[in-house]
Amino acid sequence: MAAFLNFAKRSASKPRCFLLPKNPNAFAVDNPLSSAATAAPSFSTSQSHAQFPTRPRFKQLFDGGGIASGTGEIIRFTQFREPRWISSQSTAVSVPTTADGLTVDAIAAKGWPILDESESDWRSHAAAIAQSVQLIKKRLQWRKLIIRLDQLSFVINKPNLWDDPVYAGRVSREHGELFNKIKEVNSYEHELLEHIDLIKLAREENDEELELESMNALVNMRRNAKEKELEALLSGDNDSCSCFIEVQAGAGGTESMDWASMVMNMYKSWAQRRGFAVTVVEEMPGEIAGIKRATIKLDGEYAFGYAKSEVGVHRLVRISPFDSGKRRHTSFAAVAVIPILGDGSTRYEIKESDLRIERFRASGAGGQHVNTTESAVRIVHIPTGISATCQNERSQHSNKNSAMAVLQSRLDQLEMARQAQINAEHTQSLAEISWGNQIRTYVLHPYRMVKDLRTNYEVSDPSSVLDGDLDGFILNFLSASLDKDGNI
Amino acid sequence: MNWIWTVEMTLRFPLAIRSPLPPALASSLHRRLPILSSPSAAALSSSPPASPPLFLRPLVFSASRSDFLDFRRWAESLALAAGPRLTCDGGPDAGLLGRELSWLLEDASASSDSSVDEVRLRVELEELYRLWRERIEKRRPFQYIVGCEHWRDLILVVKEGVLIPRPETEVVVDLVAEVQGFEKGLWADLGTGSGAIAVGIGRMLKEGGRVLATDLSPVALEVARVNVERYELKDKIELRQGSWFEPLQDVEGELMGLVSNPPYIPSTNLSGLQAEVGQHEPKLALDGGDDGMDHLLHLCEGSSLALKSGGFFAFETNGDKQSKFIADLMTTRWRKVFHNVKMVSDFAGIKRFVTGFRR
Numbered sequence: 016m017a018a019f020l021n022f023a024k025r026s027a028s029k030p031r032c033f034l035l036p037k038n039p040n041a042f043a044v045d046n047p048l049s050s051a052a053t054a055a056p057s058f059s060t061s062q063s064h065a066q067f068p069t070r071p072r073f074k075q076l077f078d079g080g081g082i083a084s085g086t087g088e089i090i091r092f093t094q095f096r097e098p099r100w101i102s103s104q105s106t107a108v109s110v111p112t113t114a115d116g117l118t119v120d121a122i123a124a125k126g127w128p129i130l131d132e133s134e135s136d137w138r139s140h141a142a143a144i145a146q147s148v149q150l151i152k153k154r155l156q157w158r159k160l161i162i163r164l165d166q167l168s169f170v171i172n173k174p175n176l177w178d179d180p181v182y183a184g185r186v187s188r189e190h191g192e193l194f195n196k197i198k199e200v201n202s203y204e205h206e207l208l209e210h211i212d213l214i215k216l217a218r219e220e221n222d223e224e225l226e227l228e229s230m231n232a233l234v235n236m237r238r239n240a241k242e243k244e245l246e247a248l249l250s251g252d253n254d255s256c257s258c259f260i261e262v263q264a265g266a267g268g269t270e271s272m273d274w275a276s277m278v279m280n281m282y283k284s285w286a287q288r289r290g291f292a293v294t295v296v297e298e299m300p301g302e303i304a305g306i307k308r309a310t311i312k313l314d315g316e317y318a319f320g321y322a323k324s325e326v327g328v329h330r331l332v333r334i335s336p337f338d339s340g341k342r343r344h345t346s347f348a349a350v351a352v353i354p355i356l357g358d359g360s361t362r363y364e365i366k367e368s369d370l371r372i373e374r375f376r377a378s379g380a381g382g383q384h385v386n387t388t389e390s391a392v393r394i395v396h397i398p399t400g401i402s403a404t405c406q407n408e409r410s411q412h413s414n415k416n417s418a419m420a421v422l423q424s425r426l427d428q429l430e431m432a433r434q435a436q437i438n439a440e441h442t443q444s445l446a447e448i449s450w451g452n453q454i455r456t457y458v459l460h461p462y463r464m465v466k467d468l469r470t471n472y473e474v475s476d477p478s479s480v481l482d483g484d485l486d487g488f489i490l491n492f493l494s495a496s497l498d499k500d501g502n503i
Numbered sequence: 504m505n506w507i508w509t510v511e512m513t514l515r516f517p518l519a520i521r522s523p524l525p526p527a528l529a530s531s532l533h534r535r536l537p538i539l540s541s542p543s544a545a546a547l548s549s550s551p552p553a554s555p556p557l558f559l560r561p562l563v564f565s566a567s568r569s570d571f572l573d574f575r576r577w578a579e580s581l582a583l584a585a586g587p588r589l590t591c592d593g594g595p596d597a598g599l600l601g602r603e604l605s606w607l608l609e610d611a612s613a614s615s616d617s618s619v620d621e622v623r624l625r626v627e628l629e630e631l632y633r634l635w636r637e638r639i640e641k642r643r644p645f646q647y648i649v650g651c652e653h654w655r656d657l658i659l660v661v662k663e664g665v666l667i668p669r670p671e672t673e674v675v676v677d678l679v680a681e682v683q684g685f686e687k688g689l690w691a692d693l694g695t696g697s698g699a700i701a702v703g704i705g706r707m708l709k710e711g712g713r714v715l716a717t718d719l720s721p722v723a724l725e726v727a728r729v730n731v732e733r734y735e736l737k738d739k740i741e742l743r744q745g746s747w748f749e750p751l752q753d754v755e756g757e758l759m760g761l762v763s764n765p766p767y768i769p770s771t772n773l774s775g776l777q778a779e780v781g782q783h784e785p786k787l788a789l790d791g792g793d794d795g796m797d798h799l800l801h802l803c804e805g806s807s808l809a810l811k812s813g814g815f816f817a818f819e820t821n822g823d824k825q826s827k828f829i830a831d832l833m834t835t836r837w838r839k840v841f842h843n844v845k846m847v848s849d850f851a852g853i854k855r856f857v858t859g860f861r862r
Contacts (some may be wrong), residue, residue: 063531193810244685269827300598356586373850373851373852374670374849374850374851374852377585379593379852380821380822380856381669381671381849381853381855382669382671382767382819382820382821382822382849382853383666383669383766383768383780383788383789383821384593384762384768384772384776384777384780384821385593385669385777385779385780386644386646386667386779386780386784387595387599388595388599388602388606388645389595389599390605390670392850408652408653409606410652410654410655410656410657410670410673411670411673412654412656412673413653413654413655413656431720
């Protein structure tokens with residue numbers, strides 16, 4: 016608890032909680048599943064007792080008029096391999112194989128050349144899809160996912176689970192989400208293996224129609240794979256949430272405040288391009304130019320998932336427009352991203368009595384004496400000292416509601432940090448920003464370049480980046496942080 | 504009365520509009536402006552010179568984007584230049600004026616993306632120039648310029664002759680919401696003005712709950728009527744004309760609650776008010792007599808008769824001194840009539856309200 020309060024204090028006085036990328040070493044375990052060496056034996060052993068359906072029966076299945084009428088039968092066909100499916104919600108998953116014992120990892124390890132989609136070569140399609148499956152698993156942190164699912168299943172089977180309905184609700188929600196994620200990938204694997212089986216069989220049967228069907232199915236899978244890869248990038252705990260982005264100017268006065276507002280504008284345009292609704296929640300303007308600090312709210316699916324890549328310090332090098340001597344200046348701006356947790360998973364319960372609500376910048380007699388459109392409100396959460404201000408709405412009531420929303424999410428974030436500290440399973444690491452935590456440099460002079468220091472991704476046109484063309488940086492960072500070797 | 508708000512369901516436009524709206528456009532307007540249909544498309548018809556609030560007018564004008572931006576730049580520079588002069592008497596600074604300007608444009612134009620070269624407007628651009636000059640040079644309150652005030656989650660119509668509801672007063676509605684069983688009671692809002700408190704309460708009431716809102720000023724009552732109708736509260740709020748308790752004689756001793764934001768500024772302070780208030784808002788709604796408490800004291804006395812046993816009251820006051828005086832009076836001389844008397848602070852920390860219950 017002391018640590019929590021300490022954290023709260025630091026967060027209140029300076030910038031608030033900042034997210035760091037997930038701890039990359041948390042689950043850096045060996046991965047026997049992905050190595051060809053272990054896959055090979057399973058290939059040979061499975062082959063020895065592989066069971067093929069008899070020919071006449073199979074023929075009968077597909078004479079009936081194509082895939083549509085055959086679908087039900089395909090399910091029956093797959094029942095042969097029941098043990099390779101997830102057998103129950105609570106046990107870990109066994110590795111699916113083709114009838115002749117090929118696993119997805121084994122396919123990927125074969126090194127079959129991946130040709131263009133238009134080439135009608137099932138090995139090429141299969142290799143491409145297998146690679147995607149591996150990438151998706153890596154991005155989902157597959158092993159961690161399965162361990163977590165096991166833990167949750169254990170908890171869910173406890174008879175006294177529902178003694179605490181709130182906890183039970185949370186656990187079963189998480190269990191359901193993980194289970195679905197795993198099931199989705201598994202059925203994707205099965206689909207691949209099944210089509211391979213079908214193509215092999217169709218060849219034995221000289222059934223061109225069937226071969227073509229399955230080939231087309233593989234091509235479709237290959238196309239969908241790219242989308243699934245991207246989805247897997249955004250599979251973190253709160254990735255699908257809307258979020259707040261906060262930008263704060265570093266030391267250096269007007270110079271940095273101007274830079275902070277450039278950064279904020281970059282996010283506003285980026286968010287608009289991505290189709291997120293942008294609301295300015297709070298803005299503290301600089302005396303001469305720019306902003307000291309500002310908060311915007313991005314509403315939309317996966318806003319947090321994308322924006323979290325931007326957490327850290329952004330550095331600008333340019334000839335200062337504020338320096339009459341035209342000298343080169345370096346400015347810093349810090350960026351924080353806070354997820355807005357949807358209802359139901361709100362983790363911090365605010366007590367009304369813990370709040371102090373005050374009129375921001377109020378002076379004089381007030382009431383009937385004053386006509387003003389200034390109705391900014393600041394809400395202070397007394398136990399943590401954390402506060403939030405909103406001044407952009409047209410009524411005090413709305414300002415209060417907006418400030419409450421900001422406060423709630425700040426406290427949620429704090430609560431998440433606290434849980435991360437006390438809960439070893441919770442590996443998402445949250446840390447306060449330090450000005451040494453530079454993530455990206457924008458150089459306008461003497462040359463022009465934007466370079467991400469985490470991924471080394473760089474672009475030679477700073478103006479397009481400052482106009483909001485950030486997706487390259489974001490996707491590179493997301494894949495770099497999730498696609499590391501051993502991160503499965 | 505130079506303007507008439509009627510209850511017919513059509514929109515009649517000021518004569519000044521040059522191009523009459525084709526019926527097709529008029530009906531699509533209804534769809535495009537959610538505010539016209541909800542809260543209630545209560546119809547605002549008006550005759551010149553006064554006209555409905557900006558945000559309720561149809562988008563029948565337009566200007567080129569460059570002219571529009573020219574106006575914005577001009578208005579900003581005017582605000583910047585006037586800022587220091589206005590703050591002398593407590594008026595808005597350049598920052599606040601900048602925000603008012605963007606709200607003016609928000610109310611007067613349709614949002615469109617910046618690639619379109621035409622901006623659709625609810626008034627002619629020249630009118631915007633005139634309005635902004637009035638704001639800066641004549642210190643006409645922003646809320647009268649746009650004809651509305653955002654208050655709680657409401658958009659209330661206001662105009663000259665009625666007090667612009669203050670942010671502090673929003674709390675009165677919250678105070679009422681804390682009273683047990685308020686949803687089904689009979690309430691009174693004395694000196695309702697634009698009807699702000701009455702509408703705020705009315706929206707929370709359930710079956711059986713009602714508000715009687717009174718005002719001496721016919722102008723105020725007309726404006727209140729518009730607001731009551733816009734929020735479809737005609738069956739919950741009854742407007743009555745008259746001074747304080749006069750129109751409430753038939754419900755004496757039956758009220759569950761009584762709220763009021765009466766005039767409470769001491770007469771001697773009136774001359775020192777900021778121009779927006781002193782020169783534009785109705786004296787009737789501000790002047791509280793010598794020590795500012797003429798009406799407050801009348802309300803206290805009257806509520807002993809008007810409230811039923813256990814009834815609740817909440818009055819807004821000029822601040823610490825008045826609140827303390829009234830609270831003291833109620834806990835000493837009138838302690839046999841009232842109990843549980845409290846002072847409640849506004850968000851600026853000023854003891855703004857006195858609340859309590861009839862024994």
